[in-house]
Amino acid sequence: MVGVSPTPSYTVQEATRQSTQAWRNDLTNLFHQAKDRFADVVWELQSDDNNDDDHDEVWGHKAIVYARAPPSFQQRFFQFRPPPIASPTPYSTSPS
Numbered sequence: 772m773v774g775v776s777p778t779p780s781y782t783v784q785e786a787t788r789q790s791t792q793a794w795r796n797d798l799t800n801l802f803h804q805a806k807d808r809f810a811d812v813v814w815e816l817q818s819d820d821n822n823d824d825d826h827d828e829v830w831g832h833k834a835i836v837y838a839r840a841p842p843s844f845q846q847r848f849f850q851f852r853p854p855p856i857a858s859p860t861p862y863s864t865s866p867s
Contacts (some may be wrong), residue, residue: 805830812836814848 781789801808810830815827837845 800836801832805832808832 776865778866806813806828809832811833812831813831816829833849836849
């Protein structure tokens, strides 16, 4: 075929290395720009001198915290909603 550049062929190791690097870059960007990227959790870090005006905010994503934080952290800092009450019948009451 004329004008078509061949697709580069990678070894499995090279493809794995490149995809891992892309994944790390994406997570690093997510960490540094969490507030701008649909953050749904925020913590206030206060300085050691307890000055109320001097604090930093750490923004994050619940899904990542759920995946990485131990259950004790989740229980302490997240409020879980109880599961919805199940319908007494297997069929919906709303018309289709």
